[in-house]
Amino acid sequence: MNTESRKQALRHFYTRVVEPMGFKFTPDAEMADFLLEQEVKLEARHGIPFCPCQPIRHDRARDMQIVCPCIPFHRKHFDAMQRCWCGLFVHQDVTDPDSLPQLSAKELGLE
Ligand code: SF4
Numbered sequence: 001m002n003t004e005s006r007k008q009a010l011r012h013f014y015t016r017v018v019e020p021m022g023f024k025f026t027p028d029a030e031m032a033d034f035l036l037e038q039e040v041k042l043e044a045r046h047g048i049p050f051c052p053c054q055p056i057r058h059d060r061a062r063d064m065q066i067v068c069p070c071i072p073f074h075r076k077h078f079d080a081m082q083r084c085w086c087g088l089f090v091h092q093d094v095t096d097p098d099s100l101p102q103l104s105a106k107e108l109g110l111e
Contacts (some may be wrong), residue, residue, distance in 0.1 A: 009037040010049060011066075014089075018069050023089040026097045034069045039068055053086040068099075078103045 001009070011025070018024065025032050038052035050056055051066040065073040071084060078084050082091040083100045090097050105111045 003037060003040050006040045006043070006050065007033070010036055010039060018071060018089050021071050021073060021075075021094075022092055023069075023084070024092045026083070026087055026090050027095060028087075028097050031097070032088060035086055051086060074105075076080050077110055080108045080110065
């Protein structure tokens, strides 16, 4: 499968997973395309579409928490930001993703 068709397949699958959680793909199409492409590269290298924005630690339990879409593992944090850590997904009512800062759980008082 080439990169473009894998990106499309991930997009299709992710949409079905994130929508019931109240998220959607960022309306920033260029950003979404870039991040999906990074995930396809990570999947080609590791066999799993890991998060492009979080470090792989080679600790299975922790690494499974950064397999995209990792929203269920970081629900409180991402709901507070209205976006996932990378910004690939945002809350469904978000129209201006640039207005949503990337804040750590600690900065948000969640740790
Ligand atoms: S932060 Fe976003 S892009 Fe990264 S794995 Fe989680 S849901 Fe996917």
